[in-house]
Amino acid sequence: MAPTAQSNSPPLSLLSVIIPARNEEYCIGSTVEHLDAELQSQGIPHEIVVVDDGSTDQTWERLNTLASKIPALAAVKKGPPHGFGRAVIRGLDQSKGDAVVIMMGDESDDCRDVPRYWAELNAGYDCVFGSRFVKGGGVVDYPKIKLAVNRAANLFLKLLFHIPLNDTTNAFKAYRREVIDGCRPLISPHFNLTVELPLKAIVRGFSWTVIPITWRNRRAGQSKLQMREMGSRYLFICLYVWLEKYLSRGDYRVARGGDGLVPAPPRSRGSNFRKS
Secondary structure (H helix, E strand, O other): OOOOOOHHHOOOOOOOEEEEEEOOOHHHHHHHHOOOHHOOOOOEEEEEEEEEEEEOOOHHHHHHHHEEEEHHHHEEEEEOOOOOHHHHHHHHHHHHEEEEEEOOOOOEEEEEEHHHHHHHHHHOOEEEEEEEOOOOEEEEOEEEEEEEEHHHHHHHHHHHOOOOOOOOOOOOOEEEEEHHHHHHOOOOOOOOOOHHHHHHHHHHHOEEEEEEEEEEOOOOOOOOOOOHHHHHHHHHHHHHHHHHHOOOOOOOEEEEEOOEEEEEEOOOOOOOOOOO
């Protein structure tokens, strides 16, 4: 069996929400404001780290205005080379929390799901993966072609890694800090980071669970994901982690010991898949 939630996991003290943003002047304000209000209402100690990844519009100016009103906001301006993965990694490096949520800056992810991630991490899980395709989850205005590609790609990953997770490619996920550190070095410069992190976490033996989440297509701006460009990049990182799973002889797997995370021998395949 795969590792389960640890009842003796250290309590969490600060949630860092990492938001990469490129040309999101019409969305980033409402994203940050709604997220901050939701986390404040739930009494969750937090910071919101928004990484401006080379925007050519008014995103950076909008972030500076927001930072004067929202103390929890940390705006980071990132220079070239650009890329979704690079922006997320920069945000992870800048963040201070012992728990991390990665979400999009276009309000496609529902900020009301973030406290649910926090609760599951505090229950002892190392990772919490959101799925739009389990009971209780859903999508609104998902383009039909992208939906078909998404379902095919996630089926491929389920079969390749023998896992029941059916929304691996979704960026909206949560991790304890030790998972982020335990999955380094992170090598995906683009959207393929969305599969590198969860697959490495699973392969390396961190505990995980799944909760249903809701996704809504952006209402302003343009999507930065270019499917034609990303196919080979996704395939590369999937095969990279697959080779680690079957050829590394468990060298990178972890387990919780009395002093924290220590190397552990390989364990049988499986997961902590749990529908909420």
